[in-house]
Amino acid sequence: MMLSLVLILLLSLSYLVFSSAHSIITFSRLDKLTQQTSNESLSARQATRELAKSIAVKPLGKLLPAQHSHKFVVNSFSYKGAHELLVEQFSIATSSLEGALQYKESFVKYPSILALPNNTKNFDVDSSITEKMFNRTLESFSHGYLPSPLSANNCNDLQTKVVVWIEGNCLLTAKSVKHSSAKNPILLVVKNGNITFEENTTFYGLLIIIPSTSNTNKVVLHPSAKLTGLAISTRSITTDIQGTTAFSFDVLQQLQQHAALFKIIPIPGTAYEY
Incomplete structure (x- = not known):
């Protein structure tokens, strides 16, 4: 009976050790996956913002072929507002070349000069x-x-x-x-x-x-x-x-x-x- 009790205790202890080790491994994997996802998210967000800043000063067709670290899907829409002002809206979907996470955000592009005088004299x-x-x-x-x-x-x-x-x-x-x-x-x-x-x-x-x-x-x-x-x-x-x-x-x-x-x-x- 004593041997049986000792055996049960050893089995219980082994189970606890195995469960703890399994929990640690699972937590480590989840933590690694969470960190990877967080890094992917930050990287995609930064790449999106950088592309958006570049769109403000360069034609879109000259930008996308130069990008290597991420994949981009860009949709643009043009509008004409008050005073014949040209405004563009861009929707940018970004993902890393290896990752599955995708980040998407929309931007509006407009001139700093919002309206022009047409009947003003110099000085x-x-x-x-x-x-x-x-x-x-x-x-x-x-x-x-x-x-x-x-x-x-x-x-x-x-x-x-x-x-x-x-x-x-x-x-x-x-x-x-x-x-x-x-x-x-x-x-x-x-x-x-x-x-x-x-x-x-x-x-x-x-x-x-x-x-x-x-x-x-x-x-x-x-x-x-x-x-x-x-x-x-x-x-x-x-x-x-x-x-x-x-x-x-x-x-x-x-x-x-x-x-x-x-x-x-x-x-x-x-x-x-x-």
Whole structure:
């Protein structure tokens, strides 16, 4: 009887050890699977967001062949809103090449310039221009709203940027805006500074002047300098216009639809995994 009791106890102990080991192995497998799923989910979400950011500035056809770590299925829909504004919606489904998990999210792509004035004269004063064009009050309008701007305190080197935000004086030369054209206009915001267009300087695009409150800033357009598009100020300024200015809705429309001005944001409530 004693031997039988000992045998039963040994069998019970063996069962407990086996059950514990099995539970540990099962937990380890579940934990590994959970971690793998979590990593797949994070990776797919990041890949989706990266592709969405790229879609804002590059044609979709040139992006998908370059992706290797994930598979993408993209559906796009085009709309025309108020003021003939072109808006696109993208639905992106992403999965890793080996994994089964898929992440899906929708985005909307739209120009930073939401509306264009069509009856404004150059160097007019309009304190609400940022609200009309960008849906931002003057107080909340900053370089952070604009996609990838060149932010500087002078106009010495504008590189080939389309979006430029200057805090300070701006001297424009033929060299600094040589990349500006009717097909490639510039959005130039100058805050708290004087603006000078040197001779033989040709500027195409939109110039928004935000003068300082302590003094009236000055704009000088030298002879043979040209501005085509729109220059507008949020407060009174002093002007010395000896060159040529011409309002151009076509140039503003070209700027509005420029790839560098597009923004893309996720649509709330559209993200899910399956």
